[in-house]
Amino acid sequence: MKKYYGMAAAGFLFLVLLTIQVNRVTAVTPTKNGNIARSTDQTVTSATTESSSQASRENAEDVQEQAAVSDEVNEENFPTVSLDDWSLVLVGPSNKIEKEIAQKDLGKLSNGYLVDQRIVSSYEKLADAAKAAGHPLAMVSAYRSVAYQEEIFNANVNTLMSQGHTKEEAIRITKLTFTEPGYSEHHTGLAVDVVDQDWYQNHTGELLNEGFGDTDGGKWLQAHAREYGFIIRYPKGKHDITQIDYEPWHLRYVGVEVATYIEEHEMTFEEFLEEAKEHIAKKEAELSYYELENPLEENWIYEDSLAKSQKSSDRPQDELLMNGGNLFAKNAFSQTKEVKK
Numbered sequence: 124m125k126k127y128y129g130m131a132a133a134g135f136l137f138l139v140l141l142t143i144q145v146n147r148v149t150a151v152t153p154t155k156n157g158n159i160a161r162s163t164d165q166t167v168t169s170a171t172t173e174s175s176s177q178a179s180r181e182n183a184e185d186v187q188e189q190a191a192v193s194d195e196v197n198e199e200n201f202p203t204v205s206l207d208d209w210s211l212v213l214v215g216p217s218n219k220i221e222k223e224i225a226q227k228d229l230g231k232l233s234n235g236y237l238v239d240q241r242i243v244s245s246y247e248k249l250a251d252a253a254k255a256a257g258h259p260l261a262m263v264s265a266y267r268s269v270a271y272q273e274e275i276f277n278a279n280v281n282t283l284m285s286q287g288h289t290k291e292e293a294i295r296i297t298k299l300t301f302t303e304p305g306y307s308e309h310h311t312g313l314a315v316d317v318v319d320q321d322w323y324q325n326h327t328g329e330l331l332n333e334g335f336g337d338t339d340g341g342k343w344l345q346a347h348a349r350e351y352g353f354i355i356r357y358p359k360g361k362h363d364i365t366q367i368d369y370e371p372w373h374l375r376y377v378g379v380e381v382a383t384y385i386e387e388h389e390m391t392f393e394e395f396l397e398e399a400k401e402h403i404a405k406k407e408a409e410l411s412y413y414e415l416e417n418p419l420e421e422n423w424i425y426e427d428s429l430a431k432s433q434k435s436s437d438r439p440q441d442e443l444l445m446n447g448g449n450l451f452a453k454n455a456f457s458q459t460k461e462v463k464k
């Protein structure tokens with residue numbers, strides 16, 4: 124009997140040594156050609172297939188869920204935008220301009236005012252359409268440099284100080300009517316102040332008055348500026364968001380698609396940008412989920428399993444033996460069979 128125990132023990136030891144060897148070879152062989160490595164690959168692949176069939180069921184449910192969500196998104200027709208787009212730059216009371224437009228990038232409108240040259244033709248088309256509709260436009264202001272804003276801001280402060288106000292008082296009062304240098308959308312070259320000729324000639328004293336919004340010309344701009352890529356940047360009743368009162372004369376270029384979306388949804392540019400951020404974050408999350416569940420490269424699975432195997436060689440001895448044992452049962456044994464043939 125002792126002899127049998129001895130043989131059994133020797134056999135067991137042989138198996139253990141062999142499995143350790145198998146495990147080590149599997150772990151370090153970076154090739155798919157060897158039987159052992161290929162078996163490991165197949166094991167991993169079949170395990171992955173199992174989990175993918177489960178995943179595909181989950182995916183099917185998710186696809187239904189996502190379809191419901193994208194129906195919502197499609198209903199809204201939310202434009203595909205990049206927040207880095209030049210036409211979506213945000214400059215305002217809480218957003219100082221980061222980089223002023225270079226002089227060479229300014230273009231002259233037919234009325235002599237300067238804007239970002241990329242919006243010259245859009246504005247000209249708007250002006251032509253307004254004229255054709257019986258509301259020829261009159262421009263009051265377009266691009267303003269930070270230096271120019273500083274000049275007019277300081278001039279107003281000095282006037283108030285000469286009238287007896289303290290400097291702090293003078294600055295506070297000036298801020299009520301002048302945008303602080305660096306914080307005006309006019310610095311971007313994408314904003315213009317326009318009224319129609321009728322208003323321009325009859326309201327010289329209070330050219331920029333919100334009453335213009337109630338005129339036919341003001342209503343025409345509100346309804347049609349979007350067709351040329353412009354929005355009424357500071358709508359009525361949105362001061363808490365824009366920090367600027369209703370200005371029916373202040374148009375801002377954002378592109379036709381975005382302008383149409385903003386005006387149709389009666390939202391502010393700030394609200395649009397927030398929504399765009401959410402859409403982009405959601406799309407990125409969906410994309411990384413898709414990549415996780417649908418790896419494109421089989422190599423990716425293989426390399427990942429290889430990395431895991433290499434790590435497993437650092438595991439405590441008995442755990443290694445267990446893994447080796449599994450491997451032996453699944454692969455090494457069938458290999459022996461083949462050798463026998």
Ligand SMILES: [Zn+2]
Pocket residue numbers: 264309314315316372373374
């Ligand atoms: Zn303006």
